[in-house]
Amino acid sequence: MPKGIYDRAKSKTRSPQSEKAKIKIGIANKGKKRTPEQIQRIKDSLPKNRKLSKKHRIKITESLKGKQSRNWKGGSQISNGYRLIYKPDHPYCNGRGYILEHRLIAEKYLKRYLLSTEIVHHVNENTLDNRVENLIVFTGIGYHIAFHKFQKCLKNGISLYLGPPLVFCVKNMP
Numbered sequence: 001m002p003k004g005i006y007d008r009a010k011s012k013t014r015s016p017q018s019e020k021a022k023i024k025i026g027i028a029n030k031g032k033k034r035t036p037e038q039i040q041r042i043k044d045s046l047p048k049n050r051k052l053s054k055k056h057r058i059k060i061t062e063s064l065k066g067k068q069s070r071n072w073k074g075g076s077q078i079s080n081g082y083r084l085i086y087k088p089d090h091p092y093c094n095g096r097g098y099i100l101e102h103r104l105i106a107e108k109y110l111k112r113y114l115l116s117t118e119i120v121h122h123v124n125e126n127t128l129d130n131r132v133e134n135l136i137v138f139t140g141i142g143y144h145i146a147f148h149k150f151q152k153c154l155k156n157g158i159s160l161y162l163g164p165p166l167v168f169c170v171k172n173m174p
Contacts, residue, residue, distance in 0.1 A: 084099065092116065
């Protein structure tokens with residue numbers, strides 16, 4: 001908490017802790033959930049009429065983002081079956097600073113950023129299997145749809161002739 005936002009009643013039972021001790025306690029408590037009793041005790045210890053200014057609320061929010069958060073789990077999460085990686089400096093990250101891992105791996109392999117129109121396809125349809133040999137980059141959604149239709153026809157035993165455009169639209173990595 002930033003100092004000087006509001007005055008808290010000094011506790012006579014506990015002595016103030018040094019900054020070094022606070023850091024050690026913070027590391028020990030990282031990722032742990034508070035019990036309802038602990039939450040209530042914290043609420044009771046704060047002044048009842050506290051109102052933080054917008055500037056201070058923003059400072060508090062910024063100080064608890066990313067690695068500073070006690071719920072930080074290494075910058076990786078799974079959403080809608082896809083693994084997201086925390087990269088707030090990436091030009092195509094979402095509003096929370098995350099980017100899809102398979103797009104990140106394809107970009108590293110191709111040594112360039114993918115365009116927003118390019119689609120990354122998982123060959124074995126396991127969205128968490130982000131090995132380079134399991135990914136195909138399509139230049140557009142039309143080619144991705146055509147690829148799925150072609151696969152469906154192959155499964156059903158129907159032979160199709162696909163013209164030259166499909167040969168050039170698929171960038172198969174290794």
